[in-house]
Amino acid sequence: MPKLDTEKRICFVGGGNMASAIIGGLVAQGYPASNIIVSEPYAAAREALTSKFNVHTTEDNAAAMAAGPADVVIIAVKPQVMKDVAAGIAAAVQQHKPLVITIAAGIRGSDLANWLGGNGVAVVRVMPNTPALVGEGATGMFAAASVTDAQKDLAASILGAVSKATSWVEKEELIDVVTALSGSGPAYFFLLVESIAAAAVELGLPADVARNLAAQTCLGAGRMMIDGTDEPAELRRKVTSPNGTTEAAIKSFEADGFREIAKKAIVAATKRGEELGNALSK
Ligand SMILES: NC(=O)C1=CN([C@@H]2O[C@H](COP(=O)(O)OP(=O)(O)OC[C@H]3O[C@@H](n4cnc5c(N)ncnc54)[C@H](OP(=O)(O)O)[C@@H]3O)[C@@H](O)[C@H]2O)C=CC1
Numbered sequence: 001m002p003k004l005d006t007e008k009r010i011c012f013v014g015g016g017n018m019a020s021a022i023i024g025g026l027v028a029q030g031y032p033a034s035n036i037i038v039s040e041p042y043a044a045a046r047e048a049l050t051s052k053f054n055v056h057t058t059e060d061n062a063a064a065m066a067a068g069p070a071d072v073v074i075i076a077v078k079p080q081v082m083k084d085v086a087a088g089i090a091a092a093v094q095q096h097k098p099l100v101i102t103i104a105a106g107i108r109g110s111d112l113a114n115w116l117g118g119n120g121v122a123v124v125r126v127m128p129n130t131p132a133l134v135g136e137g138a139t140g141m142f143a144a145a146s147v148t149d150a151q152k153d154l155a156a157s158i159l160g161a162v163s164k165a166t167s168w169v170e171k172e173e174l175i176d177v178v179t180a181l182s183g184s185g186p187a188y189f190f191l192l193v194e195s196i197a198a199a200a201v202e203l204g205l206p207a208d209v210a211r212n213l214a215a216q217t218c219l220g221a222g223r224m225m226i227d228g229t230d231e232p233a234e235l236r237r238k239v240t241s242p243n244g245t246t247e248a249a250i251k252s253f254e255a256d257g258f259r260e261i262a263k264k265a266i267v268a269a270t271k272r273g274e275e276l277g278n279a280l281s282k
Pocket residue numbers: 013014015016017018019039040041042045061076077078079081085103104105127128129130183184
């Protein structure tokens with residue numbers, strides 16, 4: 001992982017959930033809050049960012065970019081407002097030529113570069129996830145051929161500071177698959193924990209006990225997949241005693257088409273990313 005240069009001034013445009021997760025992760029890793037500025041229209045969100053992380057905030061995107069000026073701009077607004085937001089900061093981007101990192105689902109790097117005025121603006125498209133807040137993010141990244149190795153290293157070092165897994169993908173379309181897998185992925189595990197805990201509550205466990213046991217099981221299973229060398233299928237096999245309780249549950253999952261359900265969901269999310277990119281292109 002390239003070394004993180006904490007001297008770089010980072011400007012976040014949009015200070016919502018995902019920006020907060022990355023900022024929180026960076027600050028927790030020792031990134032100086034004085035080198036982070038966030039532009040966010042919602043006053044309560046600005047106040048929360050300042051009080052939690054001590055970062056500078058403003059409601060003026062162009063002013064946030066110019067303050068410093070920023071070496072890196074991380075655009076963290078919803079895909080639907082991206083084009084307008086880009087138009088509002090294009091002049092500052094053209095003037096200061098920062099590295100631009102977009103985390104928006106679907107939006108293509110080439111579209112964003114055009115909205116920012118083109119002219120060789122360096123755009124790296126990344127897909128992090130909210131566990132970045134606790135330094136456990138997983139991030140996929142794509143850069144066009146025109147982005148230099150130094151710029152790619154800078155992007156990787158920033159996302160790497162809040163991610164335990166970072167990977168470059170060769171084709172931009174694959175970022176939509178990454179979005180479906182790990183960008184949206186935390187929600188799938190939350191849904192699973194919600195579902196199995198709710199079932200346990202119906203069977204008599206107190207809600208807090210069910211939630212804590214289910215959440216810790218999720219974490220423990222994740223740690224075994226990360227720390228050990230066994231593949232997930234082998235780890236599953238080791239839990240599954242012949243004719244035991246796990247086998248009963250797994251058979252029930254399989255009989256109800258669990259793998260098909262999972263595949264369908266990943267395909268749906270990938271398709272949604274592509275749709276967003278197509279609908280908002282140009
Ligand atoms: N949430 C996640 O897990 C992940 C999200 N992403 C991507 O990150 C991006 C942000 O998502 P998320 O953080 O969830 O969304 P949020 O709505 O939480 O954050 C977006 C923020 O941008 C602000 N905003 C709206 N308009 C502007 C503007 N014109 N200028 C500056 N800021 C503006 C919003 O303010 P207000 O609320 O006042 O409108 C809001 O605080 C999306 O593109 C999403 O695809 C990527 C990976 C994971």
